[in-house]
Amino acid sequence: MVNIDEAIIARLESHGEKFEILVDADLAADFKNPEKDNVSIEDVLAVEDIFKDSKKGDKSSDEAMEKVFETTDVLEVATEIINKGHIQLTAQQKRDMQEEKRLMVINKIARESINPQNGLPHPVARIENAMEETKIKIDPFKSVDEQVKAVLKAIKVKIPIRFEKVRIAVRLPGSVAGNAYSDISKFGSIANEEWQQDGSWIAIVEIPGGLQERFNLKMNEISGGEAETKVIK
Numbered sequence: 001m002v003n004i005d006e007a008i009i010a011r012l013e014s015h016g017e018k019f020e021i022l023v024d025a026d027l028a029a030d031f032k033n034p035e036k037d038n039v040s041i042e043d044v045l046a047v048e049d050i051f052k053d054s055k056k057g058d059k060s061s062d063e064a065m066e067k068v069f070e071t072t073d074v075l076e077v078a079t080e081i082i083n084k085g086h087i088q089l090t091a092q093q094k095r096d097m098q099e100e101k102r103l104m105v106i107n108k109i110a111r112e113s114i115n116p117q118n119g120l121p122h123p124v125a126r127i128e129n130a131m132e133e134t135k136i137k138i139d140p141f142k143s144v145d146e147q148v149k150a151v152l153k154a155i156k157v158k159i160p161i162r163f164e165k166v167r168i169a170v171r172l173p174g175s176v177a178g179n180a181y182s183d184i185s186k187f188g189s190i191a192n193e194e195w196q197q198d199g200s201w202i203a204i205v206e207i208p209g210g211l212q213e214r215f216n217l218k219m220n221e222i223s224g225g226e227a228e229t230k231v232i233k
Contacts (some may be wrong), residue, residue: 007046009054012085017064019085020054021078022046028087029097034143035104041075044082048074097140104144105151106131112163113152114209119231121210122161130155164209167191169202170219171228177201180222187215204232 007022023044031039042048050060062072069077089097110124134154138147155161165188172180174195184190188207195201207215212231219227 004046008088008090010081010085010087012081014068017060017068018052019060019065019068019077019081020051021049021081022051022054023082023087025087025089025093028082029089029093029140032082032087032141033097041079041082045078048078050074050077050081094140098138101140101142101144101147102131102138105138105147108144108148109152109161109210111210112208113161114164114166115160116162116164117160119166119209121212122159126159127155127161130158133158165206166209166212167232168205168207168212168215169228169230169232170205171196171200171202172219172223173226174199174201176223180219183218183222187211187218 004022006024008025008028009020010023010028011018011020013019023046027039027044030036031041031044050065052058052060052064065072065077069080071077106124106127109127110122113122113127114120115122131151131154134157136151136154152161152163170184177195177200180201181190184203184205188205188211191204191206193201193203205215216227216229219229
């Protein structure tokens with residue numbers, strides 16, 4: 001539980017009632033972040049109380065909580081306040097959260113998109129530049145997937161880009177094929193596979209378009225440079 005002297009206020013106003021809780025700023029942001037699911041509400045709260053005015057120490061009544069939340073359970077009410085209310089983040093905290101989410105959005109786009117003009121991934125720097133040119137804003141509290149859609153739509157006017165899966169034919173020596181499954185599963189899925197008479201293993205692997213180069217490098221790494229890969233049109 002966070003030190004009460006370092007806590008900030010999370011506030012929700014509804015049905016003419018005001019509710020406040022004292023929370024750790026960083027943990028509250030993580031709790032509200034859809035990409036982070038390992039933060040408990042008990043860790044977020046400085047004290048397990050719901051206030052009408054936290055600065056005066058005035059607690060909310062059970063009647064007010066029942067009216068708005070249909071429960072007087074402190075942890076359930078606190079969860080609603082964080083998820084639907086306003087957290088008084090410092091300017092630096094907000095900047096840090098926005099930057100973290102911005103990088104997550106960029107990495108997902110770089111991982112899953114291609115340039116449809118040549119079928120190759122876009123460098124991260126090109127995606128970043130397109131985002132800066134379109135001046136699209138990142139919301140630290142919205143999910144990556146939700147914002148990726150908006151960013152992709154915005155930067156399409158600057159660079160040719162689309163999300164696409166690619167199918168890659170890969171041949172590996174039989175001596176390393178068995179251990180390659182776990183590495184391949186990190187990139188995508190195996191559509192077809194078979195063993196050849198010479199002992200080698202061939203497969204069709206479907207991966208996000210932006211991972212082509214990394215996939216080829218990994219196959220060469222695990223095979224000692226003996227892997228053969230080819231994009232199937």
